Amino acid sequence: MIRSLHCGQDLKTVTGGIGLALCERLLSHDAQVQLCLACRNGQRAEAARQALLVSHPQAHISLVQLDVGSMHSVFKAAQEVRQRYNRLDYLYLNAGIMPNPQVDHKAFYKGLFSGKAVHMFSTGEGLLTQKDEVTSDGLQQVFATNLFGHFILVRELEPLLCRPGNSSLIIWTSSSNARRSAFSLDDLQHKQGNESYSSSKYASDLLSLAFNRHYNSKGLYSSVICPGLVMTNLTYGILPSFFWTLIMPIMWLIRIFTNTFTLTPYNGAEALFWLFKQKPEALDPMAKYHSLTSGLGNNYTQPCKMDIDDIMAETLYEKLLDLEDAIRKKL
Ligand SMILES: NC(=O)C1=CN([C@@H]2O[C@H](COP(=O)(O)OP(=O)(O)OC[C@H]3O[C@@H](n4cnc5c(N)ncnc54)[C@H](OP(=O)(O)O)[C@@H]3O)[C@@H](O)[C@H]2O)C=CC1
Numbered sequence: 168m169i170r171s172l173h174c175g176q177d178l179k180t181v182t183g184g185i186g187l188a189l190c191e192r193l194l195s196h197d198a199q200v201q202l203c204l205a206c207r208n209g210q211r212a213e214a215a216r217q218a219l220l221v222s223h224p225q226a227h228i229s230l231v232q233l234d235v236g237s238m239h240s241v242f243k244a245a246q247e248v249r250q251r252y253n254r255l256d257y258l259y260l261n262a263g264i265m266p267n268p269q270v271d272h273k274a275f276y277k278g279l280f281s282g283k284a285v286h287m288f289s290t291g292e293g294l295l296t297q298k299d300e301v302t303s304d305g306l307q308q309v310f311a312t313n314l315f316g317h318f319i320l321v322r323e324l325e326p327l328l329c330r331p332g333n334s335s336l337i338i339w340t341s342s343s344n345a346r347r348s349a350f351s352l353d354d355l356q357h358k359q360g361n362e363s364y365s366s367s368k369y370a371s372d373l374l375s376l377a378f379n380r381h382y383n384s385k386g387l388y389s390s391v392i393c394p395g396l397v398m399t400n401l402t403y404g405i406l407p408s409f410f411w412t413l414i415m416p417i418m419w420l421i422r423i424f425t426n427t428f429t430l431t432p433y434n435g436a437e438a439l440f441w442l443f444k445q446k447p448e449a450l451d452p453m454a455k456y457h458s459l460t461s462g463l464g465n466n467y468t469q470p471c472k473m474d475i476d477d478i479m480a481e482t483l484y485e486k487l488l489d490l491e492d493a494i495r496k497k498l
């Protein structure tokens with residue numbers, strides 16, 4: 168029996184996000200898989216569960232209330248999971264936000280006519296900024312949601328993930344927007360800049376490496392994926408919906424030039440699903456696994472070496488442990 172916990176799985180109002188598409192794919196692949204959806208909104212979580220039960224009536228799907236940006240909620244949810252289960256095989260760390268995104272239109276038109284247009288469309292590099300906020304824990308919201316809440320969750324679920332004779336895998340939904348230059352070890356939470364999304368995703372790449380160094384000996388492995396550009400609530404939040412609808416034909420056209428425009432949540436979930444079928448021990452800790460879709464619509468997963476190193480990863484890990492101590496004292 169395989170138990171898998173998914174963070175950020177709500178049924179979305181318009182599209183259904185990557186997490187929900189992954190659940191559909193996992194259940195179609197193995198009807199016996201036990202899913203536990205960790206979501207912040209109870210009603211939407213129940214709607215997601217019901218939607219999955221329509222196509223998989225026998226499925227084992229449970230829910231746990233989790234706001235990964237609130238540390239109190241993370242500790243509470245982890246306790247709940249520990250009470251319910253004695254083992255976890257997969258932990259998908261998929262919840263993510265990009266609040267108040269702004270597109271730099273000038274950079275977009277400049278990029279279009281530079282030799283780097285394909286790179287710009289694959290990574291969104293230099294095109295997006297965000298306005299971050301501070302949570303009630305006193306943390307930067309993007310850092311807390313995209314990174315730190317997940318870090319605490321993994322630490323709290325250690326007894327279920329590290330079991331003698333069993334290997335388990337945690338999987339971070341990162342991004343090709345993760346960029347070393349957006350991240351600083353002196354400003355982990357990205358208080359100073361306006362690329363908190365890029366910074367948090369780069370930090371998750373580093374943290375995955377650090378988790379591998381610290382936990383592989385206990386049977387816990389960590390991997391990172393990029394789903395490509397997928398039309399979900401996250402992307403619909405970047406530009407007005409009508410604009411996306413208008414440019415949709417252009418988006419499908421761009422797909423001929425870049426296989427990173429996966430566009431549908433089903434396609435975007437490809438690498439998440441692919442990892443589910445791999446032996447954790449065989450995965451490369453330095454690789455980011457990309458969901459890719461060819462011009463003809465074929466999905467595949469490709470590893471790409473990450474721009475990360477052990478020293479940076481270890482420093483980040485130590486700093487997160489310090490912050491964990493401080494938060495534990497406060498709560
Ligand atoms: N779409 C894209 O092109 C890309 C997406 N990604 C990453 O993929 C992941 C999934 O995003 P995607 O499906 O696109 O976007 P969605 O906005 O559809 O999904 C994000 C999910 O995260 C959940 N979430 C957000 N904040 C919290 C929180 N504080 N606690 C618990 N759950 C939370 C949301 O729940 P709720 O319904 O309550 O809002 C939602 O279910 C994210 O990590 C994103 O950064 C990476 C690269 C590209």
Ligand SMILES: CC(C)CCC[C@@H](C)[C@H]1CC[C@H]2C3=C(CC[C@]12C)[C@@]1(C)CCC(=O)[C@@H](C)[C@@H]1CC3
Pocket residue numbers: 270275287288289290291294295341342343344395396402405406414417418
């Ligand atoms: C396609 C058009 C005619 C105009 C769209 C321009 C931009 C708004 C997009 C071009 C590349 C996109 C992109 C992302 C967001 C929207 C764009 C900047 C992401 C940054 C979204 C989140 C991610 O994690 C990345 C993988 C995306 C990379 C590409």
